[in-house]
Amino acid sequence: MITRDTSGVGRVLGRGLVVASLLALGACSSSRGRPDAPLVQGVVASVSATDNTFGPLDKTVANGTTVEWKNEGRTGHAIQPVDATDWGVEESQFGPDATYQHRFTKPGTYRYYCPLHGTAKNGMVGTVVVTG
Numbered sequence: 001m002i003t004r005d006t007s008g009v010g011r012v013l014g015r016g017l018v019v020a021s022l023l024a025l026g027a028c029s030s031s032r033g034r035p036d037a038p039l040v041q042g043v044v045a046s047v048s049a050t051d052n053t054f055g056p057l058d059k060t061v062a063n064g065t066t067v068e069w070k071n072e073g074r075t076g077h078a079i080q081p082v083d084a085t086d087w088g089v090e091e092s093q094f095g096p097d098a099t100y101q102h103r104f105t106k107p108g109t110y111r112y113y114c115p116l117h118g119t120a121k122n123g124m125v126g127t128v129v130v131t132g
């Protein structure tokens, strides 16, 4: 009688341990591969705006990077995203020597242009590629 009871308790405890380790594995795998994590912190990448181009044309950065544009030209420029409205800067805030920063926190390709010296496809255009 006593021997059977002991083995029964042992089985229940064993099952509990298996469940606990499966839960731990599940927690690990669900935190992997999310596109919004991990983000790099405190990294700034530079793009210059001159009269009338952005350089470099294509800037590739790690997710979480802050991109800083500096107007190194002699006239005002603007940064207008092709597919977004939540970042960018107008000419009145981006004269000669002005800077504009935006932190990218989602992988993707972000195309932009200066509406004063280009269109969405031609002229003063640029792209930021954010890797995952």
Ligand SMILES: [Cu+2]
Binding pocket: 052, 076, 077, 078, 114, 115, 116, 117, 124
């Ligand atoms: Cu411009």
